[in-house]
Amino acid sequence: xxxxxxxxxxxxxxxxxxxxxxxxxxxxxxxxxxxxxxxxxxxxxxxxxxxxxxxxxxxxxxxxxxxxxxxxxxxxxxxxxxxxxxxxxxxxxxxxxxxxxxxxxxxxxxxxxxxxxxxxxxxxxxxxxxxxxxxxxxxxxxxxxxxxxxxxxxxxxxxxxxxxxxxxxxxxxxxxxxxxxxxxxxxxxxxxxxxxxxxxxxxxxxxxxxxxxxxxxxxxxxxxxxxxxxxxxxxxxxxxxxxxxxxxxxxxxxxxxxxxxxxxxxxxxxxxxxxxxxxxxxxxxxx
Numbered sequence: 304x305x306x307x308x309x310x311x312x313x314x315x316x317x318x319x320x321x322x323x324x325x326x327x328x329x330x331x332x333x334x335x336x337x338x339x340x341x342x343x344x345x346x347x348x349x350x351x352x353x354x355x356x357x358x359x360x361x362x363x364x365x366x367x368x369x370x371x372x373x374x375x376x377x378x379x380x381x382x383x384x385x386x387x388x389x390x391x392x393x394x395x396x397x398x399x400x401x402x403x404x405x406x407x408x409x410x411x412x413x414x415x416x417x418x419x420x421x422x423x424x425x426x427x428x429x430x431x432x433x434x435x436x437x438x439x440x441x442x443x444x445x446x447x448x449x450x451x452x453x454x455x456x457x458x459x460x461x462x463x464x465x466x467x468x469x470x471x472x473x474x475x476x477x478x479x480x481x482x483x484x485x486x487x488x489x490x491x492x493x494x495x496x497x498x499x500x501x502x503x504x505x506x507x508x509x510x511x512x513x514x515x516x517x518x519x520x521x522x523x524x525x526x527x528x529x530x531x532x533x534x535x536x537x538x539x540x541x542x543x544x545x546x547x548x549x550x551x552x553x554x555x556x557x558x559x560x561x562x563x564x565x566x567x568x569x570x571x572x573x574x575x576x577x578x579x580x581x582x583x584x585x586x587x588x589x590x
Contacts, residue, residue: 308322311360430517430519430553430565431518432518432519432572434569435519435567435570435571436568436569438512438566438568439568440549443548443566445510446507447506449509449510450494450505451506453493457493458489487539491534491535494531494534498531498534499531511568512567513568513569514527514565514566514567515564515565515571517563518572519567519572520573522564526563526564529561530558530559530561533557533562534558536558537556537557537558544558553565
């Protein structure tokens with residue numbers, strides 16, 4: 304059975320007769336605890352109850368500690384004595400912290416640069432010799448019309464062969480999309496094969512037009528491949544790449560700009576070394 308001390312609230316076992324916190328054990332009742340180092344409070348200026356309780360428990364703890372460890376000692380708790388502060392320390396002014404000087408930083412304001420476009424026209428791909436001028440728009444339109452006729456006849460023959468084999472040609476939405484896709488496929492094959500392997504389309508050959516580089520010499524296979532890609536791009540944008548020649552400064556089309564070649568009616572320069580187009584470095588003007 305467990306009991307609770309009515310004085311201090313400590314737990315007491317059944318075998319214990321007295322509270323070990325409030326009173327000394329039964330065998331040590333004759334031993335009188337030593338007086339506390341502090342004097343008992345007076346009735347006039349008495350201490351608060353919690354201080355008296357702490358002092359009483361401290362005296363009991365010292366009595367038990369001396370029985371277990373006679374050589375040990377512990378100082379009292381100074382409740383009333385205030386710590387003395389040295390007058391010199393009290394009067395000494397506190398040193399004010401010195402403000403840390405920041406190193407001077409240089410702040411730069413970056414304003415968007417002004418582009419100088421005066422050198423822009425000289426950087427564009429232009430013919431580098433007057434002996435091989437650009438073909439006129441009339442000659443190139445005639446060559447394009449001939450190519451369109453040849454391409455249309457080829458596509459018409461394909462449709463006739465398709466109908467003779469039992470196919471039906473309708474004008475529904477899905478059939479129209481398929482027909483336009485097949486027409487673009489014929490267009491891509493026509494310009495890719497003739498440009499890459501023959502160096503010119505049949506319409507150019509009939510109009511005696513030739514594809515040359517900017518220096519007037521015959522183009523390389525790589526340039527012809529890039530020109531074929533330009534044809535595909537111009538046809539995919541509803542012939543916008545061909546119409547571009549109407550307002551271009553040199554009457555160049557997209558395929559001319561992409562491949563660095565152009566169409567001419569003059570005789571190409573034979574044995575000319577390849578010359579790169581001039582590239583002038585553009586300067587940025589800072590405000």
